[in-house]
Amino acid sequence: MKLKDNLKWLPKTLIAMIIVAMVVASFDGVALSMIVSNVTKFNQHSTNKEVFIYISLSILGMFLVYLAMVLKEYLKNRALKIMNIHLKRDYIYEQVQISKVKDDASSKISKIFNDFKLVETDYFTLIFELIGSLLTSVVSAVYILILNVPIGLLFILFSTLPMVTPKVFGAKLTATAQIWQNDSGRFLSKVTDLFKGINSIRTYRAQKEMYDDTISYLNTEEIAYEKMNNSQVEAMFLTIMLSMISFLLPLGAGLFFVANGYISAAVVIGIFLASDRVVGPLRSSSQYLNQMKTTENIRKDLREQVIQFKDEAPLDPNAEPELDLVNVSFSYGPNKQILKDVTLKIPFGSKLLISGSSGKGKTTFLNLIQGFLTPTVGDIEIAKKRVSSDGSNALAYIRQEPYLFDDTIRFNLTLGKTFTDEECLAILQRVGLVAELGPDLLDQTYGENGNSISGGQRQRIEIARALLFNKKIILLDEATSSLDENLTHQIRKIIWSLPCTVIEVAHQYDQQELQDNQVLHYQLDGGTMKAIL
Template sequence: MTNKQEIQRENKSIKKMVAFRLILIAIFGGITALDGIISPILIGKLMDNISKKEFSTSFILLVVFLLCFVLVNTSFWIWRLLSLNIRKIINKWLRSQAVASYNNHPQLQSSKILNFINVTIKQFENQIIDSVIMLIYCIEQAVITLFFVIKINPILGLTYLILGFIPAVVPFVFKKWLSKSTDRWNKSYQRYSLHTTEYFNGFYTIKRFESLLIFKDKLNNLLNDSENKYYQMDADKEHSRFVSNLLYSLSTILSLGLGVYFVSIGQLTAGALMSLYLAADRVTSPIISSIQFTNQLLSSRPLIDSCQKIISTKEKPINNIEPQKFRDDTVLKIDDGSFGYDKAIIHNLSFSASSGEKILISGRSGIGKTTIVKTMLNELKLLGGTIKYSKELYAKPIYDNIGVLAQETTIFTGTLLFNLCLGQNYPTTSILQVLHEVGLTKFANENALNMSLGEGANALSGGEKRKLELARLLLRNKKLLLVDEALSGLDKESYGQVFNLILNFPGTVIDIEHNVQPAFAKKYDKVIELDQYAL
């Protein structure tokens, strides 16, 4: 099954799970909503019984209603658990989708994804999931209670319904306003989050250039702006709630006044009015709450858009690289390759590599070396020409046979063993062997393998980190090694060691470097100068 099919299958099963729970939520919410009529009926009947001095039936009434309350509370408990469960499923799905979309499309800014995972999903939970669940409940309560109210007195019941809708004008008035303030806050928080991440990542640069205070001020300003916009967003909701509540009070008073009139003309008992009054509140309040939740949902449009933007990022096919059957022992051939971003920066580069060949491509800083490596790995679009790999070399994914040794080695928090295997399984003998091969002999024992490298792996020197990366690649028997300036920044001794390891790599090597000393350069089978292609 392809990755895409697997994602589609997973999405389908999530939708089914959520739909099933929503149905259960509607059922148990419906039972819980009976709460809206149980108390009014009980109090109304008790009032009428007591006024008629029927105390024994009053006690039976109390027992029956106790059982009703137990039913309602049990149903409420199940309803709450189902709501929490839906939240869990959706949160997990959104978070994993966000990570997956970054895997497919690493050009997305990581800060955007982090912000989505840390902030947007929480907002999604509060503003959308909770609102939908509460909206279902409120509608159920309003409908059930309304039937009850109409049954007591149709005219009065319908009046309550009509008056209950007075506050419904509020969302239409406030909709655009609320949506704009949510959007403003979202953008402002994203700015704050981006700059805070940069502050932590670049802390030492900022400190050593004595700009800590300036950056702190900048962060404070961004924080102020974000908090002000957050306040404004909440304040706008409060304004809308205030207007709703005023209209709600008006509708309550009007309907009560009408109820008093019906009692005065003998069409209603005092107990029925009491039931009606209490129940009416359970019609109008859920209507008001439904309006507020609808408000919340309407103002969440930017939130839904930002979720869609992040999770709908599909994997883009980049270059249509086809495996090729070469007649000789060629493993790679580039014809008239143009490399770059919007425009080509390297034009008409052509070369081929035969199995085991060691090729040096050299070029000044910024000429496009990393761009060539990324394009050869199918991570960037080839702007012209063709790249062909032999059948033995080309696989899907492309990384199966092709490895990269770059200037920076990422070390993860964990043991040396974890850093070599990255979660995959390799026999200990192979691991120890590659550590010997790359000259990390002092780490080639089981104790050292279980040594924790810690954050940033400060325990390793630059040369050691590069050797560790090579050990990772050797462990995986890569057939083609792309080197992206791995010799830069090494001291003389490490330079020589890493150079020898590259040259003795048991496969084909394309070493793309900025500055290789002539004595070393002549040891490669072929040297290509990039300058002539960077016109």
């Protein structure tokens, strides 16, 4: 993502106001130089009125400059807010639209809260600081040339020396920043695993080993961070040395001119004071460019997004879609075939259970139906329409560990869409949750991922959501594997009585129970589906 793309996010009036404030604020060095250098014009013949007018005008001038500086900061903060919202909004939209089934959520969270904060501080903020510094340098340089062209040119030419630093350290700064970002992401993943798996760690008394493993990643991350910061310190030292040379040598030349009577000391004082606002901002500009380079790898994959969600046609409540798999094959690479020429015609209302040993492709089978994966060969159709990567509006997918949002039961059911409380309560009553959680459960919250309710209740909230959204085909991936036998029977009794197609993947099942409920049983093995009678 380039600078011009970022600036397009800002209103033109805001950009204009920032520029005006920056231009006025850039007279900081010139105003101070004029005030100090003109002091030499006062002597014992100066009147009190002249002194009063001079001091008053000086105060007014400096007040306007500093007022512009404050205004610039306010306007910059407004611009940063807009740019941050745009950046994060576009990224969230992109992930909502294109995220794959196996994408790592922790890396995306890290990008928003760590990488994008780095973009804000070391790129967006520095864009404004860089422009302000360059304006200050230009205004001060013009003032210096007005005072004396030869000495002024000497100061200006030498003031460009700090700009050498990005050329010397640019590649190193980018490389060390990339290493730190990679190590930071790995450390975040390790910490996430540590805290989420704490119960297993304690069960097997592996606290020391897991602690040591996590701390090793912490040390690696902090070493990489130290190296990145040290690279910036080295770049800063070179910049400071070049800055020192850039004003001391021209100052010496100016003193020779004074000693030989070519210019007055007041002119040299004025140029010297103003030159600090040429050299200083250029030195800062050099540092800003160095810091901005550290965000290069983060920014290169960011793209402008047009936020536009498709309006899904509402499901026909009377629709009875048939699910067809026609000669479907799927492989993870050339040596790992999961499905081989599978053809199934599943009429609406059918109840299927797919069994098979681990790693045989049961979850892959559901992901293909859902549209999360694309068949290597063949077609999957719902109501004679091929399933796309966006999936089908007729489908619901219930996992072994359904995810509940840290919000009310109402939000978890509706996901922000419009349903009446009566509709929600009727569905919850149907799955037995009103009796268990009370009639006022819609406004209740049950913690992150519903951790204060049981696994069976979480499963039934997911089932209730599918019913509320009038889903015609429900896929269940080991949805009862973590439940006890009684809860398993309770959940299956609900799902097998639903007026829709149900396809369940499971390791544990009762063959007699399947037959009693007219559930078709298929075994997935060797890439083929075998009916179990």
